[in-house]
Amino acid sequence: MQAEEQEKLSIEEKSKLFIQLLEARKKHFAAMRAQEMKNKPPTKAQKRNTMSTYLKNMAGYNHNQLKNKSFDDIQKLFDKAMKRVNTFVDMDTELMEGSKVRAEGSEITF
Structure with missing residues (x-):
């Protein structure tokens, strides 16, 4: 003013x-x-807690299996589980690729 x-x-x-x-x-x-x-950024304990929760809910581990493991061991298990999720190929995709290969192999050339 x-x-x-x-x-x-x-x-x-x-x-x-x-x-x-x-x-x-x-x-x-x-x-x-x-x-x-x-x-x-999350602390190491927060990361461990998040990874453990994911492993319990998605990878089928229970609390006793993860309780005595170090942060590095849990991270290796988590990375393994995430790799499996990230490399997932849908069954429909496999069927489509298989049908393409069969269609290419069965083409008749004149």
């Missing part, structure tokens, strides 16, 4: 504007702190 406009405002209006400014700054910095927390 310009100096003239500031002189026209009463003390109550100035205090309301000041309180609004403080609240806006508080919200801004709270959002910045939350954003910083979200952007932190």
Whole structure:
């Protein structure tokens, strides 16, 4: 605001504007702190917990099997399970490729 406009405002209006400014700054910095927390990489314990949960739910391991394993052992098991998921080929895809090969092999040339 310009100096003239500031002189026209009463003390109550100035205090309301000041309180609004403080609240806006508080919200801004709270959002910045939350954003910083979200952007932190997970800790080793958090990674281990996530991998163990995945292995229990998707790979069929139970708690006793994973309890005494080190982080590296769990990571190897997790990588193995993820590799199996990532290299999955749908059965329909295999059938289509097989039929293409058979069709190419059975073509008659004149």
